[in-house]
Every structure is written in C-alpha cells, then in structure tokens.
Amino acid sequence: MSTRLSESAQACLKSLSDLLGPGGYITDADAQAPYLTEARGNAVSTPLALLRPSSTQEVAAVVRLTAEAGIALVPQGGNTGLVGGALAAEGSLLLNLGRLNRIREIDPLDHTMTVEAGVILATVQQAANDVDLMFPLSLGAEGSCTIGGNLSTNAGGILTLRYGNARAQVLGLEVVLPDGQVWNGLRRLRKDNTGYDLKHLFLGAEGTLGIITAATLSLVPRPRQMETALVAVPDVTAALRLLKRLRQASGDAVSAFEIMPRFAIDGAARYLGEQNDPLSEPSPWYILTELTAGTPGDALRDTVEAALAEAIDAGEATDATLAASGDQRQKLWRLREGLPEIGRKVGGALHHDVAVPVSRVPQFIERANQAVAALCPGARPYPFGHLGDGNIHYNIARPDSDDPADRDAFLALGERIMRAVHDVVLELDGSISAEHGIGNKKRNELARARSPLEIDLMASLKRLLDPRDLMNPGKILPQ
Structure with a gap:
C-alpha cells in the first residue's frame, strides 16, 4: 500500500475490518482481482481495500465510518460498467454490493418485487417469470450485472422502446446517504404526489449522491405470444418506415427494434465461427425486431407476416425471416448479441453510446461516418443498437490491417474521433450517453452536452448531499 494514511484513516480501516470480517474486508490481491478491472480491460482500480457488506445496516455503518475519517467510497455492482463509473482511485475504498442479494418480497397482485441492490438482473427476471410476470429490463450483461448498478446508471437495453429505461420500472428505493443515514423510500404506490419524487435523484446518479441498497420494482404481465423477425432493409430511412408500419399494424406491440450493419453478419462468420447467412442475399442493413402479445394464438404472427409482405412491396425491406422456434429465435439474437x-x-x-431523435438517426449515421472517414480513412464504423428509441452504439473498428502500427495510430485518434462523433450528436439535439452513463470517461464531455445552468444545478445537488465529495468522487461532473 503506497498511500500514507493518517491515524484516523488507519483507525477507520481497522474498524471496517472488525465490522465486516474476512468475507467483507478484503485486501488480498488475488481475492480483489475480479473486482478491480473494468469491463473492457482499459483501467484498473487501486483501492485501499475491497469492502463487501452483507446488509443495508452494514453499508450504513461503513458510510458513517468512512465519512468520519474522510475516506472516499466507490460503489460497485456487477462490474459491467463501460465508462469507468465504478473505478476506485488510490486512497479510496471500493464498496461492492454483491452480497446484498436477497429478494425481499414479491407481490403478484401488486405486480411488484422488492430486491436488494446486489441481485443479478437475470435472477430478477426469473423470479418474475416464476409468478407468471415479467421484469421488462433486458440487456447483454443481464447474467452478471446487478439491479443496483442498473438503477444507478439508468440502464436501457432492448426493451426500452416499449417499456422505458430502468427508472421507468422503479416504484421506490432504499438509499444510504453520504452521512450514513438510511432513506427508506420503498413504496409500492403508482400514484404518490406528496412532494418531490426523491427516488429520481439517485436513479442514474452513478452512486455520487448515495448508495442504492434496495428497490421496489414494477412488474408487467408475461407475454403469451412472441414473434421474432430478421429483416433486410436497404437503408436506415427504410428501417424507420418499417418501424412505423409494424407499430401501426400491431397496435404498438413492437418490444424490440434493433439495427445492425452487414458487419454483424460478416463479423459473426469471421470472428465467432457462425457460418450460416440467415437470408438468401447480403444486405447493407438488417433489423432484428420482436413483437409480443398478451394472448396466445396465430393472430400476431399473421399480422407480422402481412406487415412484412407490405414492407417488401413498398421497398422498405428486401427480405425477411420469422423465427419458427425458440432455437431459431436464439440464433437470430446471437447475431445482435x-x-x-x-x-x-x-x-x-x-x-x-449516443442517442438522437429517432427521425434523425439516418442523418446522424451518415454525418458521423463522414467525420470518421475524414479523420481516419479506412476505419470501419459499425453502428448498431436500439433504433426504435434512437440509441445507437456507434462503434468503429480499426482499419483492416495486420500492422500493429496501424492499430496504434487508429487508437491514438480516439479522443479526436469521440469529439467529432459527439459534435454530430449535439448538433442533432442528441445525448452523448444514452444508457451507459458518464462515469469518468465522459465527464469532461458533459460540459459540452449540458448547459452551464444544468451543470450548476447538478453540482449544487452534489454539494448539498455530499459536501465533502466522498461518494464516488471524480465521476459525472466535469473537473
């Protein structure tokens, strides 16, 4: 440990060790390792210790002790974040909430579930399914991400088009505040106009205003019918026309509407060993869409087939395939995932991870591609993602070269390319972070994305709740 600690800090660490025991206070490098490297492997936490409390009361005690000693805390869920929001700098403590993993209550009549922050998203989904309901948040990391992290970043995913982001699924929260007080806001009400809706302060705040320890979630009826289709489209504008057609034909039953470039099909063959092209002819773009209904039968499938046939006649699509089984559905989704x-x-x-108004996605992709080509000829943009809600993962592969120098030159342009992409996003009234958050990766870009008044309001909230900046410092707000 290279950090020189004050006597009060040393006393705090001793108290934390006594409080949490060997399973909750971890300094062994091997035991810490799974929690330290962020998901893409680009940065590593260097905390004084890893803390793994097992209850809200322990979290509150940890916060009180660290607040008294002036030691910063960095909350962490499943360590699946992509913008450095859970990275702990030297001199801070990493607080992993994975041991708060209990489902406290499920009420099928209320359509609610109360869970602790460390419950894995897939576990919540399964628990809802077990009572014939659904928790409508689904994303690629659902087998390892946790509810606390999902809510702290206001996660999105493939079902946002129909059900909204994570915050739309929350009725109440339990939060440990920066002074160690516990706010119990675990209400199950769908209507409550008694003043400010405080839970929204903490949803999407990335642990900078308090630590979410539990949540009451809203569940929905489980669909009885699901139709999944892969559709070849000539361009992004045609894809938007297809979206409109499907929504109108089905009574707005479209749950997911994902766009992929041809790069997805070719990449699956080249890098993942997937050999089967799902359609007979290559297409520049593909849509993977899913529609659901509350009643079983063939009506939804008939509707989708008719709408797709009309779309092909109208030039909005060139080919399509409908999954005939669960196995075929999974194969189609593997292309996207x-x-x-x-x-x-x-x-x-x-x-x-950006968003623009849905109608402006074609313009965004065209202009961003031009900006990238001007900075790095040969770079290979492969925009994909949630076209139905305007959230595009605008990813760019390095030029197709085996020369390591070409790769390094491309990555060296990363900051300039990011700013160029964000320039286009902001000119189109978009967002530089649609669902991944700000963390420390985008905090200085936030000053370009939000007005000075908005930045000042956010900073005022931070000073009010966390005046000593001990709760996940260095995240979100520009430095």
Missing part, C-alpha cells in the same frame, strides 16, 4: 464480442476480437475498436 455477438457484436460486442466481435468488437473485442477485432483487436482495436472505439465505442460510443
């Missing part, structure tokens, strides 16, 4: 892995195997890619 494999894109992050393809990006890793490319051996050099830049990532942007």
Whole structure:
C-alpha cells in the first residue's frame, strides 16, 4: 500500500475490518482481482481495500465510518460498467454490493418485487417469470450485472422502446446517504404526489449522491405470444418506415427494434465461427425486431407476416425471416448479441453510446461516418443498437490491417474521433450517453452536452448531499 494514511484513516480501516470480517474486508490481491478491472480491460482500480457488506445496516455503518475519517467510497455492482463509473482511485475504498442479494418480497397482485441492490438482473427476471410476470429490463450483461448498478446508471437495453429505461420500472428505493443515514423510500404506490419524487435523484446518479441498497420494482404481465423477425432493409430511412408500419399494424406491440450493419453478419462468420447467412442475399442493413402479445394464438404472427409482405412491396425491406422456434429465435439474437464480442476480437475498436431523435438517426449515421472517414480513412464504423428509441452504439473498428502500427495510430485518434462523433450528436439535439452513463470517461464531455445552468444545478445537488465529495468522487461532473 503506497498511500500514507493518517491515524484516523488507519483507525477507520481497522474498524471496517472488525465490522465486516474476512468475507467483507478484503485486501488480498488475488481475492480483489475480479473486482478491480473494468469491463473492457482499459483501467484498473487501486483501492485501499475491497469492502463487501452483507446488509443495508452494514453499508450504513461503513458510510458513517468512512465519512468520519474522510475516506472516499466507490460503489460497485456487477462490474459491467463501460465508462469507468465504478473505478476506485488510490486512497479510496471500493464498496461492492454483491452480497446484498436477497429478494425481499414479491407481490403478484401488486405486480411488484422488492430486491436488494446486489441481485443479478437475470435472477430478477426469473423470479418474475416464476409468478407468471415479467421484469421488462433486458440487456447483454443481464447474467452478471446487478439491479443496483442498473438503477444507478439508468440502464436501457432492448426493451426500452416499449417499456422505458430502468427508472421507468422503479416504484421506490432504499438509499444510504453520504452521512450514513438510511432513506427508506420503498413504496409500492403508482400514484404518490406528496412532494418531490426523491427516488429520481439517485436513479442514474452513478452512486455520487448515495448508495442504492434496495428497490421496489414494477412488474408487467408475461407475454403469451412472441414473434421474432430478421429483416433486410436497404437503408436506415427504410428501417424507420418499417418501424412505423409494424407499430401501426400491431397496435404498438413492437418490444424490440434493433439495427445492425452487414458487419454483424460478416463479423459473426469471421470472428465467432457462425457460418450460416440467415437470408438468401447480403444486405447493407438488417433489423432484428420482436413483437409480443398478451394472448396466445396465430393472430400476431399473421399480422407480422402481412406487415412484412407490405414492407417488401413498398421497398422498405428486401427480405425477411420469422423465427419458427425458440432455437431459431436464439440464433437470430446471437447475431445482435455477438457484436460486442466481435468488437473485442477485432483487436482495436472505439465505442460510443449516443442517442438522437429517432427521425434523425439516418442523418446522424451518415454525418458521423463522414467525420470518421475524414479523420481516419479506412476505419470501419459499425453502428448498431436500439433504433426504435434512437440509441445507437456507434462503434468503429480499426482499419483492416495486420500492422500493429496501424492499430496504434487508429487508437491514438480516439479522443479526436469521440469529439467529432459527439459534435454530430449535439448538433442533432442528441445525448452523448444514452444508457451507459458518464462515469469518468465522459465527464469532461458533459460540459459540452449540458448547459452551464444544468451543470450548476447538478453540482449544487452534489454539494448539498455530499459536501465533502466522498461518494464516488471524480465521476459525472466535469473537473
């Protein structure tokens, strides 16, 4: 440990060790290792210790002790974040909430579930399914991300089009405040106009205003019918016309509407070993869409088939296939879900999580491609993601070269490329972070994305709740 600690800090660490025991106070390097490296492997935490409390009361005690000693805390969920929001700098403590993993209550009549922050998202989904309901938040990391992290970043995912982001699924929260007080806001009400809705202060705040320890979630009826289609489209504008057609034809039953470039199909063959092209002819763009209904039967499938036939006649699509089984559905979704892995195997890619108004997505992609080409000829943009809600993962693969110098030159342009992409986003009234958060990666870009008044209001809230800046310092707010 290279940090020289004051006597009060040393006393605090001793008290934390006594409080949490060997399973909750961890300094062994091997035991810490799984929690220290962020998801893309680009940065590593260097905390004084890893803390793993097992209850809200322990979290509150930890916060009180560290507040008294002036030691910063960095909350962490499943360590799946992509913008450095859970990275702990030297001299701070990493507070992992994975042991707060209990489902406290499920009420099928209320359509609610109360869970602790460390419950894995897939576990919440399964628990809802077990009572014939659904928790409508779904994303690629759902097998390892936690509810606390999902809510702290206001996660999105593939179902946002129909059900909204994570904050839309929350009725109440339990939060440990920066002074160690516990705010119990675990209400199950869908209507409550008694003053400010305080839970929204903490949703999307990335642990900078307090630590979410539990949440009451809203559940929805489980769909009885699901239709999944892969559709070839000539361009992004045609894809938007297809979206409108499907929404109108189905009574707005479209749950997911994901766009992928041809890069997804070719990349699946080249990097993932997927050999089967799902459609007969290559297409520049593909849509993976899913529609759901509350009643079983063939009506939804008939509706989708008719709408797709009309779309082909209208030039909005050139070909399509409907999944005939659960296995075929999974194969289609693997094309979309494999894109992050393809990006890793490319051996050099830049990532942007942005959003623009849905109608402006075609313009954004065209202009961003032009900006990238001007900075790095040969770079290979592969925009994909949630076209239905305007959230595009604008990722860029390095030029197709085996020369390491070309890769390094491309990555060296990362900051300039990011600013160029964000310039286009902001000119189109978009957001530089649609669902991943700000963390420390985008905090200085936030000053360009939000007005001085908005930055000042956010800073005022931070000073009010956390005047000593001990709760996840260095995140979100520009320095």
